[in-house]
Amino acid sequence: MTIDLSTIPSTVHDVSAPATGTCPFGFSATQAAENFDPFGIEYQLNPGEALKWARENAPIFFDAKLGYWVITRYDDVQEVFRDNVTFSPSNALEKITPLTQEAQEILKAHDFNLNRTLVNEDEPQHTARRRALAGAFDTKELAHHDVMVRKLVAERIEKFQHDGTIDLVGALLYDVPLTVAFHFLGVPEHDMELLHKYSVAHTVSTWGRPSEEEQAEIASSVGKFWQLAGDILEELRTTPDAEGWMPFSIRMQKEMPEIVTDSYLHSMMMAGIVAAHETTAHSGANAVKLILETPGLWQKLGAHPELIPNAIEECLRLSGGVAAWRRVTTTETDLAGVHLPKGAKLLMVSAAANRDPEVFPDPDIIDLYRDNSAQHLTFGYGSHQCLGKNLARLELQVILQELTSRFPDLTLADQEFTFVANTSFRGPNQLLVEWDPTAVQSPPADFPEMVFNGPSRELRTRQLRIATADDSIPGIRRLVLETTDGSPLPNWHPGAHIEVEAGGVNRHYSLCGNDPQAWEIAVALEHNGRGGSRWIHENAQEGTTLSVRGPRNNFHVNKEASHLILIAGGVGITPMLAMADDAKKRGITYELHYCGKNRETLAYLNRIERDHGDHSRLHISDEGTRLNIDEFRERHAHGVQLLACGPDRLTSALLKELPNWPEDSIRHETFTALNALDTSANEEFTVEINSTGETLTVAANTTLLEALESSGHDVYADCREGLCGTCEVGVLSGDIDHRDHLLSEREKETGAKILTCVSRGKSCTKLMLNI
Template structure:
């Protein structure tokens, strides 16, 4: 199958890349499409259609499920739709060149080309579409203003602008958020960041739209000349502003920073590059943020429960931003060029082929995001989205966008929590890659504005998190449904979802973090109830004699009917459900995760034993329940009755896994006993981490090479790998930062790791392929990470 003359050309002048059953001319192929293996869905794919514009992930759902890599004859591109394939493409920018990222997806006619030429239009390579070896040296030279510590300086300005614009319509009861705020504020912030004078805002909006349509759209022949004039004027505007900046290179702004760096690196930061980046930067720094925020507000107001939770708990805003970027981001797709024959998702792609990688589809891939179509502002892997791209070409301005979106949502949730979507239909500027509603009408009752009754409302603000969100922010409310004593000093709590709701699914071995009062204190407790019970979590808490505040607060304060906040569940102590035999060992309160594991083993028909030790029967929780559930498979060891578990007598063969949780002395004894067992037989859950304060006197500096990002960082003796990654603008999630929770795990491609976490097993450590960046370090001089 091939294109008609009016369709845009692809990598091979629009010719179908497949070998047909019989030689045919282009016209013959059109008459006999049955000879071409392009599927009917692929042949019908049209990214300029209303279906794609309204909801790209849903439009290509069939592809994610049935044909994840397909050829589009209408577009002349191969289309890639699944998460892992797209991540692999981003990772390899040599095989998959970004050189066509800013190429006109619809070639313009000679008249429009003549118009562009008359303006001296000469758009060159930028950081977006530049190949190596030019790209990374330029990125390194120009990256510093985008790091979190430098972006903090812009926060007061973003807050001031946001407040001023909301003030303009707060008492009107109706507003188009796009026209009245979400376009102009990001544009003003972008100009401020770049160092461009704030002038001709309406004109710049027209220029920006024209640039989008010219590059990623399908303007009709009669529209192309008008678009060309706007783009030509934009080009000349950018040149004039740059000339002014050269007269004052010490002024604030990223472009002035680039002019100063040009003096040090004239071969890296060239004149043509600065002119091209001036124009591209104005678009990139504001249009995507404007669209992303409009998409986010539309999405949140379409989900009133999520909007209400955000209004009640602003600490959820950072992760809500990530989920909005995942579920309905402003970047629908990027483009790449195959530089050699390659295989993607089981499909052979020839050198020279053009790729449309639908990142919005990747963000809805069920293989990576559970219940991917569900909008969940507490999704724990929301920041895995590829809306910002990934690797060496990941958007440098991502954290500026995050900051703006957080501040916008904070202002709206605090001042207009009663806002709702007005009746309307949504339209989008037709193009393959960037999307956001052209208008977003909202309504509210000004008489209900909270600030009319609470004058102090405007004085407070939520601290902005610049960078990837911490899972500390993913708290959810629960109601204490029941508190009961289950042993001396141990209470079991049943924590239910409010208003009869449901709680996230969990598997045996999982734990939750409980926020203990208003002090910010957080403690981890293993889940010990039935995973099939979606309405509540159960935990058991021992009152520690040397309590740091957590267990004492639980015992002294919590009563039925009270509300508290939890985070999780998370699980780094999983039961191998394919295993043939399991031995469960618990000491004291360590029975909590073990009881859930043993229950699951019984359900699955796994051969198992349960060994439970304690000081006295009175101090051992769940004894009667466990006896009823497990009968002769339960072995009790009670110190004051003179019975003790002989760990060396355990029969552990290659088919047996030993799962243990309890006090340090029990786990240390098991570790010693396990030396005689098959490798990796022992799986342990720790109560606490052993990581102490970093002592620079006993550490050495080392380098970490980030393979996917093309960076080499130095980790100082007084710095963790996680700290170094954050300062370099690299996203890595974290939570406990004690080597206990596993949130900050990364893959290691080379180098010897000094493991200091309590998450990885012995065998996992010996592979030298994973590390926790919050605590573990390099044994030698260098590590290579898959980041």
């Protein structure tokens, strides 16, 4: 059976074993899994889209042909990355296709012994070696490579800029990353074509499906690659004081011989040559291809080079050079309700997870202002996150700056894209482009500074114009926002909010409305607030431009819920109204409870009556119809979710009076500014950064977020009150004093994350942070 995977509608089924859920078109998820081919053209062209059916129907399924459990949802892939004890990386370089006897003999003749590297090593050896060798990847150390990379790119471009057509992979996108890799590693330049052949052979041998006839030639190339890596290593030992990561590693071996061993250096030499250029070359080709396929984007980046870092993160998310990684379970365990036996092999398809709409709304588009674009999993996550990610970002920024500024009319030529078929690394073998040689421009004298940790707060800020400012409800200003150039705004999920710069302060407002071309918020005037709402009421007029970030969502509806109880207080109606609209659209039952002092101050009453009259109830104090929380006390049941938004006194009362509700079936959000935390009893504590071993002391009068920022760690942070969740950091060990108003009790009990703006380590403890 031939299945068009891209046409399967979005439905969710509970899959607790090798996938058996039923898909809407009459075939089962098992049948779809049987047709899954990670070596086929659909997967190579777009693995995220090719596995959409799985993400929506069978997010964890067993591929009998491959012998792997395939993981496709963001939260599940992230969890596997996070727990590198239960999910060991030891099989990351294991041959997916078993070697023939002939291939094994060929490798043996070359003394091939690729052992542990940073990508496939277990703890505690992995962290010890990573910490010892990570210094060269610090952004301060990488910054000076900018000049060298730009010189290389400019030299390559000037060789072909008057030709009018070229294969960018062969002329630029493979050559530059490989040359940069040599410079970074401190390795003398070698035959580019030979190393390309060796790298492709290594990729196919490890992650591909070579035929028995192909295996002998591939094994010969891999064996020669291993010997070459050894020869280069011995050559470098004669100049241990030279620049580069490998000479640095050789020097570290003298200081830590038990950690940086001979076999480790040899393995890292071979793996480093591949890792330092192959994935960057693929990512560059994928990015150029994707940008050129998006109407108007190439020209926009040429005119606004400051947006190139944003585009790069979106390209890495949508079409990165790494599609998947592998793990193996060290014990039997459950993942998202699926039981995995000990020794189960996992293929975590980050390319599919990066299109998870629960994490990235409107996931299939490039949104240059996406608030969480840098949270993609292309570089991995946690302690095994790619060490070279920022070097790759530097190279991609320089390449796109030079290309977009020089070739404003660059287009893709007609071509059929081919790939080296494998499960994990992807990029077109060639990328034919065309341009008018007479239209080539000179690059500007200066480009924006390099961005290494994803788009900054400023780069993630949209400028939106107020299309409508409505004051028909006393004390509430309803604003409808649109882009200044008429371009569409991205979609969002119910519960999402945006952050608005309001006269020197930043305030968060829930989205409502159902116009796909605009965003709508409602702002209540807080006379005793800190000025944000007052500024909006005094200054936000039709035609005014606002600086906006988002949307982001920490107030999700459970998509598997079959009945929603929605409770709103005052202007807390905005997210509840969006949830009611969505429930009606999806055809599930719901009830909307709206609380307030009097009718005159309640927003959206006419729309509620029009769209949700049969599902809504008003609870108005002046009319004697206050909300009776007791009526919800025993209404918890499978499939029922209660969501509430309003003043803290309302949401706190609901949580206090409904103790029998399962923790994961009741969620709340407060819009009331919270009182400042009592810091009088604060004590200092220490944190350790897992990736580097750096230890920080957090003073009693300092927040963890402030300590991280002052030490050079770029942590996203917006509200700084424990409300929005943007400053979340993973925690591997240590006792947390949770002080936020966002994480659920279950999330707090796991101890796996901390909101750094307000929460702290408990006294006499050390927190191990997963960054």
